[in-house]
Amino acid sequence: MTDDEIRAEVAVWRHTTPEERLAVLASRCAAADRILDRAEAEGRTVEQPREPLPEDSIAMLEALRRLSRDERVGVV
Known part of the structure; x- marks a missing residue:
């Protein structure tokens, strides 16, 4: 670019x-998660x-995944 x-x-x-x-x-992470789930x-x-992601990156992505799932089910 x-x-x-x-x-x-x-x-x-x-x-x-x-x-x-x-x-x-x-x-966007939630959308990617749904696409991967559907593909599998x-x-x-x-x-x-x-290559494995660094632990802090994994923790951040897991937190985002929890956040997106909580929002879908209405958890605040």
Whole structure:
């Protein structure tokens, strides 16, 4: 990507709060989770990362997954 392309990609985030950014990220993680679940249920092989993620990254992703699932079932 060029510098201009990167600037265009991030411009939409310039006026959002950290909470709004986290909500979008959680929504995208939840969508990815549903897509992977559906693929596995249909018997398709899901490619997994080749190298393990750092523990702090795993903890963050698990927290986002819990957050997105809690929001779907109405837990506050």
